[in-house]
Amino acid sequence: MFGNRSKAGPFEYSRKWSLRLFFMLGTVFLYAPIVVLIIFSFNDSRRGGNIIWKGFTTKYYTKAFGNEELMLAFANSLTIAVVSTIISVILGALTAVVLWRFRFPFKPIYEGLVSLPIVIPEICMGVSLAMFFSAMGWMQTGDKPWPFNLTNIIIAHITFCFPFAAMVIRTRLQSFNREMEEAAKDLGASEFQVFRDILLPHMKPGLIAGALLAFTLSLDDFVITFFTSGPNTVTFPVKIYSMVRFSVTPEINAASTVLILMTLVLTFLALRYQRMDSTP
Amino acid sequence: MSKPIVSIKNISKRFDAIDALSNISIDINPGEIFALLGPSGCGKSTLLRIISGFESPTSGELLLDGKDMTHLPPNKRPINMVFQSYAVFPHMSVEKNVAYGLKLEKVPAGEIKKRVATALAQVHLQEFATRMPDQLSGGQRQRVALARALIKQPRVLLLDEPLSALDAKLRDAMRLELVKLQETVGITFIIVTHDQAEAMAMADRIAVLESGRLRQVASPEELYNNPVDGFVADFIGNINAFDVHGWNLSGGYVSVRADHLATVMVSIDKASALTGSGASPDSAVLAVRPEYVSVSLYPPDASHVQLNGILGDVAFQGQHCIAEILLDDGKSLTAIVDSQQASTLPPASERVAVWASWQAENMLLLPSSSHT
Numbered sequence: 185m186f187g188n189r190s191k192a193g194p195f196e197y198s199r200k201w202s203l204r205l206f207f208m209l210g211t212v213f214l215y216a217p218i219v220v221l222i223i224f225s226f227n228d229s230r231r232g233g234n235i236i237w238k239g240f241t242t243k244y245y246t247k248a249f250g251n252e253e254l255m256l257a258f259a260n261s262l263t264i265a266v267v268s269t270i271i272s273v274i275l276g277a278l279t280a281v282v283l284w285r286f287r288f289p290f291k292p293i294y295e296g297l298v299s300l301p302i303v304i305p306e307i308c309m310g311v312s313l314a315m316f317f318s319a320m321g322w323m324q325t326g327d328k329p330w331p332f333n334l335t336n337i338i339i340a341h342i343t344f345c346f347p348f349a350a351m352v353i354r355t356r357l358q359s360f361n362r363e364m365e366e367a368a369k370d371l372g373a374s375e376f377q378v379f380r381d382i383l384l385p386h387m388k389p390g391l392i393a394g395a396l397l398a399f400t401l402s403l404d405d406f407v408i409t410f411f412t413s414g415p416n417t418v419t420f421p422v423k424i425y426s427m428v429r430f431s432v433t434p435e436i437n438a439a440s441t442v443l444i445l446m447t448l449v450l451t452f453l454a455l456r457y458q459r460m461d462s463t464p
Numbered sequence: 465m466s467k468p469i470v471s472i473k474n475i476s477k478r479f480d481a482i483d484a485l486s487n488i489s490i491d492i493n494p495g496e497i498f499a500l501l502g503p504s505g506c507g508k509s510t511l512l513r514i515i516s517g518f519e520s521p522t523s524g525e526l527l528l529d530g531k532d533m534t535h536l537p538p539n540k541r542p543i544n545m546v547f548q549s550y551a552v553f554p555h556m557s558v559e560k561n562v563a564y565g566l567k568l569e570k571v572p573a574g575e576i577k578k579r580v581a582t583a584l585a586q587v588h589l590q591e592f593a594t595r596m597p598d599q600l601s602g603g604q605r606q607r608v609a610l611a612r613a614l615i616k617q618p619r620v621l622l623l624d625e626p627l628s629a630l631d632a633k634l635r636d637a638m639r640l641e642l643v644k645l646q647e648t649v650g651i652t653f654i655i656v657t658h659d660q661a662e663a664m665a666m667a668d669r670i671a672v673l674e675s676g677r678l679r680q681v682a683s684p685e686e687l688y689n690n691p692v693d694g695f696v697a698d699f700i701g702n703i704n705a706f707d708v709h710g711w712n713l714s715g716g717y718v719s720v721r722a723d724h725l726a727t728v729m730v731s732i733d734k735a736s737a738l739t740g741s742g743a744s745p746d747s748a749v750l751a752v753r754p755e756y757v758s759v760s761l762y763p764p765d766a767s768h769v770q771l772n773g774i775l776g777d778v779a780f781q782g783q784h785c786i787a788e789i790l791l792d793d794g795k796s797l798t799a800i801v802d803s804q805q806a807s808t809l810p811p812a813s814e815r816v817a818v819w820a821s822w823q824a825e826n827m828l829l830l831p832s833s834s835h836t
Contacts, residue, residue: 366518367551367609371565371616372539381564385555 218444225437244434245442254439257423263331264409264419265402268341272398273391275342276349280390281383283350284357299351301344310411313340323414333417340412341402348401349394356390389457396454400447467530469494469652470515470620475524477510477676484510485521485676492620497646497653499667503699504658507676509624512656516545516622528619544613545622548629550605552597552612559584559593561608565616583611586645603634614649623655627662639665660700664688672696692736694749694832704757704797705749708737708829720829722750724771724791728824735829749832756826757799759787759809764821773797775818778806788812789820 192199228241248254283295301309317323317336328335360383368378406421413422420443427436468491477485485507492498500508513519514526517538525534533541544565553561559580566576584590587607597605606626613621626642627635643666646653657663663670664684672679672687672695680692684700691697694705706722717729718738728750732738737748752769764770776788776796785806789797797820801809810816 361549361551363547363549363551364553366538367545367547367612368553368564369518369537369539370516370543370545371612372568373564374539377568382553385553 221437222441222444225434225441227434227437229434244438248435248438248442251435253418254420254423254427254435257418257420260334260417261403261420264334264337264341265399267331267334268338268345268402269395269398271338271342272346272349273353273395275346276351276394276398277353277387277391279346279350280353280357280387284354284360299347301347302351306344306405306407309340309344310408313343313408314411317412333414336412336414337409337417337419340408341405344405344408345398345401349398352394352397353387353390356387356393360386393454393457396450396457400450400454403450404443404447466494468492468527469529470654471527471530472511472515473525473527475511475514475521475526477507477514477519478522483676485514487524488673488678489524490671490678490681492652492654493669494652495650496668497643497655497666499655499657499663499670500673501657501660501663501670501699502673505675506673508656508658508673511673512545512622512624512654515620515654516543517541542616542619543622544616544618544620545624546606546609546613546626548624550602550609550629552600552605552608554597556597557593558589558595558597558600558608561597562611562615565612569616579615583615586614586648587611602629603638606630606638610645614645614651618651620652620654623653625656625658627657627659635662642666664700670700672699674699690734690736691828691830694751694830697751697753697828697830702754702798703751703828704754705751705830705832708745708748708750710745711738711748711829713738718829720750724793724795725750725769728769728827730827730829731825734825734827737829737831747832749830751828751830752822752826754786754798755800756822757797757820758822759789759799759801759805760819760821761809761816762819764819767823768821769824769827770819770821771797772817772819775809775812775814775816777812778809780806789818 197203224235225244226240226242227237228239228243229236279298283291283298288294314323322336364382364386365378368382373381404421405419406425409419410422410425413419418426420439424436424439424443427433427439470490470492472488472490472492475485475488476483488507488511500511502508510519514521517533517536517540520535525532527533528542553564556564562580562583563576566579571579580593581590584593587610589604589607589611592600592604597608600608606629623642627638630638639662642653655663655666664687667684669681669683670687671681674695680687680696682690687696687700691700694703697703698705706724709721709723711718711720716732718732718735720728720730722728730750758764759775771791773789773791773796776790778788778801779786780803782803784800784802787799787801787806787809789799791797799820809818
């Protein structure tokens with residue numbers, strides 16, 4: 185109808201140069217540091233802070249993977265993430281079903297309490313959990329054999345991961361047609377059979393999305409982990425932090441790049457599964 | 465008469481302060497198609513949910529084959545339902561959907577396979593066995609829901625507004641198909657619908673409900689020819705109703721004085737308003753169906769009931785037209801005229817005076833709908 189060169193219409197914001205410029209500036213501001221970090225993980229220089237390009241190398245990746253302490257921290261992080269994800273999703277699913285299915289007194293208050301950990305500043309949660317663990321005398325779990333030395337951190341991670349899982353699963357449940365449940369019962373299914381055969385398959389995309397979200401959150405958490413880990417248990421983000429304090433080498437860039445990549449892939453998958461919500 | 469398969473006995477249902485159903489009693493015979501008909505909010509769906517077990521009545525009881533099942537949960541009743549939204553399980557293929565009920569019964573796999581094939585053949589879905597529900601049309605999904613319920617060989621099949629989600633063409637075809645299917649399987653069907661044409665075309669008997677009360681249970685012909693009151697008469701087809709001022713009994717006839725009309729003689733057997741406790745002219749209407757009313761530009765035969773009005777709009781319906789005749793007090797009358805005659809009638813803008821007339825024997829003296 186209109187030529188390509190016509191003046192931008194009143195709502196065609198994407199065709200206005202001034203707005204395009206702001207958009208690009210915003211994007212650069214947000215992502216340039218990350219891109220630089222990734223690029224310099226391949227820099228053949230002894231110091232990560234060095235901004236002079238000295239040639240391409242992957243030796244810092246080899247070095248990072250060869251760093252035993254870093255790998256132990258990575259193994260710790262993965263273990264924590266896997267365990268707390270499983271427990272978070274189970275708790276989250278149960279919470280979501282209860283909040284979706286039943287009416288009970290003070291339900292709004294309970295709903296608010298469940299999502300509170302999402303908005304509470306991490307530092308506050310970290311401090312309160314640290315106080316809790318030391319009051320319980322659990323701060324010394326670092327001396328216990330692996331993986332029991334991670335118990336504190338796992339408990340802490342569950343407290344902030346499960347509300348996210350619960351929210352995602354709850355959203356998914358919203359699209360459930362209650363007539364499905366009645367149809368199954370009508371065909372002879374018991375409560376449990378309805379849950380197993382009808383409700384659970386419907387929840388699946390939400391469960392997967394919730395799990396991936398919880399996993400990502402747990403994997404890169406720093407603040408709460410820092411407060412709740414004993415002196416001898418180190419996770420990946422905490423280890424990187426201590427390496428940065430010691431000296432900045434491209435090895436840290438390499439390790440961070442690996443972490444970014446993992447988070448990115450998992451977030452992408454989580455979004456993909458959540459988008460399946462729209463199809464009934 | 466055979467023993468009823470389902471007996472609804474004095475069933476009432478209250479939701480908070482609202483009477484959804486008050487004191488309903490119906491007997492449903494084995495092998496019939498029974499329709500629960502009424503406008504939305506009349507309680508027909510609540511009654512269906514009570515029969516299926518998803519609601520329990522506040523009082524009254526429900527018998528199946530003479531045995532009480534008022535408080536049996538839905539998964540223990542030999543009754544199955546086709547839901548309005550069909551509720552086909554989206555994560556199961558067509559055959560898995562149909563097999564689900566038998567799987568719960570722990571029927572051996574070989575027999576399930578045989579019965580699924582039969583059920584799918586009954587609803588003409590053989591080629592679709594491995595499809596997923598999102599690859600099916602609305603009509604096909606309904607067939608899945610039908611097969612899924614029929615495979616359980618229920619004593620009674622409940623259908624909640626089975627045709628409402630289909631487009632007009634498919635609806636007519638499905639109407640016939642459901643009737644044929646019922647004849648083949650011989651299972652009693654209870655259909656909930658708000659569409660009187662649908663109920664008339666399919667059902668052997670119809671229960672008309674209005675605001676939680678049962679108005680009349682009868683065959684379609686009986687409902688049409690001898691409606692129990694003004695509400696039923698107007699819901700099953702249409703009526704032109706005139707307020708009654710008074711009546712005198714003389715022999716087998718009532719002479720009735722009503723708005724707009726000269727005294728009309730109505731046969732006793734067409735005067736249901738005379739029976740019952742609260743019979744009085746104040747709560748009665750004299751009614752005639754539009755299809756008995758003829759419209760003419762000249763005065764009709766003096767033996768006909770007649771009145772004068774101005775010709776309003778004529779709506780084309782295909783074979784026939786619906787003509788509106790405006791009366792002097794702002795009321796209007798509808799008449800069904802054949803299209804050929806309608807084409808000779810002048811347009812509404814000319815405001816031509818016409819006569820509407822019909823024979824007295826086509827009139828019904830009915831209680832108006834408000835009293836009980």
